[in-house]
Amino acid sequence: MNKDIATPIRTRGILDKYGFSFKKSLGQNFLIDTNILKRIIDFAEIKEDTGAIEIGPGIGALTEQLARSSKKVVAFEIDQRLLPILADTLSPYSNVKIIHQDVLKADVNGVIKEEFNEISDVMVVANLPYYVTTPIIMKLLEEHLPIRGIVVMLQKEVADRISAKPGTKEYGSLSIAIQYYTKAETVMIVPKTVFVPQPNVDSAVIKLTRREKPAVQVKNETFFFQVTRTSFAQRRKTILNNLTSGLPEGKQKKNEIVEALNKLGIDPTRRGETLSLEEFAGLADELYTYFH
Numbered sequence: 001m002n003k004d005i006a007t008p009i010r011t012r013g014i015l016d017k018y019g020f021s022f023k024k025s026l027g028q029n030f031l032i033d034t035n036i037l038k039r040i041i042d043f044a045e046i047k048e049d050t051g052a053i054e055i056g057p058g059i060g061a062l063t064e065q066l067a068r069s070s071k072k073v074v075a076f077e078i079d080q081r082l083l084p085i086l087a088d089t090l091s092p093y094s095n096v097k098i099i100h101q102d103v104l105k106a107d108v109n110g111v112i113k114e115e116f117n118e119i120s121d122v123m124v125v126a127n128l129p130y131y132v133t134t135p136i137i138m139k140l141l142e143e144h145l146p147i148r149g150i151v152v153m154l155q156k157e158v159a160d161r162i163s164a165k166p167g168t169k170e171y172g173s174l175s176i177a178i179q180y181y182t183k184a185e186t187v188m189i190v191p192k193t194v195f196v197p198q199p200n201v202d203s204a205v206i207k208l209t210r211r212e213k214p215a216v217q218v219k220n221e222t223f224f225f226q227v228t229r230t231s232f233a234q235r236r237k238t239i240l241n242n243l244t245s246g247l248p249e250g251k252q253k254k255n256e257i258v259e260a261l262n263k264l265g266i267d268p269t270r271r272g273e274t275l276s277l278e279e280f281a282g283l284a285d286e287l288y289t290y291f292h
């Protein structure tokens with residue numbers, strides 16, 4: 001077997017060979033610990049017949065481990081300077097395809113159809129660029145991709161918000177949006193020392209398992225998300241105040257909002273962070289008739 005890319009010595013050798021300089025603006029923090037990568041692969045339950053989508057392969061540290069354990073890897077990389085490096089480091093693996101594209105602009109559904117047409121088990125696995133963690137995860141979920149789930153490294157603070165439960169200070173519209181589509185768990189906390197260069201923040205790995213059906217049924221998804229976002233607009237305000245000042249025509253419809261809250265047995269002085277997903281779903285459905 002070839003030597004792992006993700007060791008401090010091999011990584012340094014590759015970076016020196018190509019005179020590569022990190023771009024902070026692209027969130028380039030490369031992993032140099034093979035054990036962490038193997039644990040990521042285990043959490044993702046990658047099998048011989050799994051198709052893996054990676055975002056940001058860097059110099060190929062994770063891509064290599066995915067190539068060894070999965071059927072095929074398709075990786076999106078935005079930084080052109082990495083393409084010749086990846087062609088070199090991943091040359092022993094014939095089951096890897098690198099797509100030079102910003103993943104936020106990519107037709108991921110189309111790529112899955114084209115590249116994984118004979119594969120039924122698809123996972124997204126990545127050490128994400130931290131400047132765009134949330135937009136990337138939301139794009140993958142909102143596009144309803146035919147995937148089993150997502151296992152990604154990200155900032156610990158964002159992982160805490162994603163998997164937060166009601167009643168905690170981390171719980172907010174991001175927790176709701178992600179838990180609506182998936183079962184979310186933080187599976188590993190990762191020290192800064194396993195990256196070059198070391199990031200400024202602590203990291204964690206989260207596992208998002210796609211639900212067959214969303215966690216709650218709502219009349220209108222867009223309005224449900226609007227209600228949840230509005231409810232957290234100012235965290236110290238009550239649910240009633242956030243909804244009246246944040247929903248279009250909320251002020252004129254204050255009585256209706258109070259009526260909806262009362263009907264559901266939700267005290268209007270509660271704060272958004274205390275409402276469960278089910279309560280938000282009921283509230284959005286109740287308000288929907290008044291606002292449409």
Ligand code: SAM
Binds near residue numbers: 104
């Ligand atoms: N996977 C490698 C590893 O674990 O060592 C590198 C991870 S590094 C945290 C993030 C990678 O994402 C970098 O290679 C960066 O160039 C790439 N990247 C940043 N923004 C991107 C985007 N919008 N689309 C695709 N790749 C992106």
